[in-house]
Amino acid sequence: MSEHELxxxxxxxxxxxxxxxxxxxxxxxxxxxxxxxxxxxxxxxxDFVTQVVVVQHGAPSLLWVSLTLMLxxxxxxxxxxxxxxxxxxxxxxxxxxGNVFMISWITSLVMMLLASHIFSxxxxxxxxxxxxxxxxxxxxxxxxxxISFAGGILLLLSIIAANYSYQYAGYVLAAGFIIxxxxxxxxxxxxxxxx
Amino acid sequence: MDELLxxxxxxxxxxxxLTAEWVxxxxxxxxxxxxxxxxxxxxxxxxxxGYVSEEKTFVDKRPQTRYRLTPxxxxxxxxxxxxxxxxxxxxx
Numbered sequence: 001m002s003e004h005e006l007x008x009x010x011x012x013x014x015x016x017x018x019x020x021x022x023x024x025x026x027x028x029x030x031x032x033x034x035x036x037x038x039x040x041x042x043x044x045x046x047d048f049v050t051q052v053v054v055v056q057h058g059a060p061s062l063l064w065v066s067l068t069l070m071l072x073x074x075x076x077x078x079x080x081x082x083x084x085x086x087x088x089x090x091x092x093x094x095x096x097x098g099n100v101f102m103i104s105w106i107t108s109l110v111m112m113l114l115a116s117h118i119f120s121x122x123x124x125x126x127x128x129x130x131x132x133x134x135x136x137x138x139x140x141x142x143x144x145x146x147i148s149f150a151g152g153i154l155l156l157l158s159i160i161a162a163n164y165s166y167q168y169a170g171y172v173l174a175a176g177f178i179i180x181x182x183x184x185x186x187x188x189x190x191x192x193x194x195x
Numbered sequence: 196m197d198e199l200l201x202x203x204x205x206x207x208x209x210x211x212x213l214t215a216e217w218v219x220x221x222x223x224x225x226x227x228x229x230x231x232x233x234x235x236x237x238x239x240x241x242x243x244x245g246y247v248s249e250e251k252t253f254v255d256k257r258p259q260t261r262y263r264l265t266p267x268x269x270x271x272x273x274x275x276x277x278x279x280x281x282x283x284x285x286x287x
Binding site: 008085 | 196201203206207210211213214215216217218219221222226254255276279280282283285286
């Protein structure tokens with residue numbers, strides 16, 4: 001490749017090459033369904049267990065099941081992140097999506113641990129649904145995934161539904177997580193498989 | 196125009212890195228379609244100019260080289276593309 005000033009023909013050729021590369025790279029991100037399934041189950045089981053233990057006075061030891069599932073999900077995400085780092089190419093969009101979920105997760109966790117006097121247990125449950133629902137909708141627009149967007153809407157709708165069935169709020173929020181997030185994960189996995 | 200980006204291979208490598216957090220050497224080789232040695236020497240020039248950063252890591256106990264676009268490389272690419280577009284406009 002000679003290194004002289006470009007003439008217009010060469011400039012056109014170079015710009016066409018850049019266009020080709022950028023349009024190839026601009027393909028939609030392939031969202032993996034597994035993290036949605038894992039966090040859908042964890043979120044759903046936490047709301048379910050809270051309803052059983054706090055409202056219906058079930059065995060408090062069930063809370064340990066929630067905690068164990070949460071820790072297992074964190075371990076899974078570390079493994080999942082390590083698997084992603086083995087790929088040949090990591091897009092900026094992929095990193096952005098990871099950051100969106102990480103910020104949602106950390107914000108919800110901090111509110112749960114440090115703001116429990118302000119937010120009652122159902123408010124905390126709703127915060128998890130709200131943060132993850134908003135994150136799923138945002139990621140849905142970023143990755144052009146209707147499944148993720150629809151799942152996010154279902155999570156948000158579950159908060160409204162829980163508001164009008166307060167006695168069973170935990171079950172309703174749990175259903176939101178299982179159907180909205182877990183269901184979206186299953187649909188994404190069926191649509192394009194998990195890597 | 197940017198002397199370094201007059202090479203089609205180097206311009207292509209920068210364009211590949213533009214929307215990526217990082218890209219491995221084999222992935223760049225596949226998309227640019229040149230020889231290992233040729234790509235290696237072009238990338239070395241980009242690294243030397245501070246347009247691209249090189250990171251050596253181990254994946255599954257095998258060495259892997261990854262490249263990232265630096266802010267300086269991004270700026271140089273934008274400026275170079277703008278200059279090529281103006282050249283075309285002037286020629287039309």
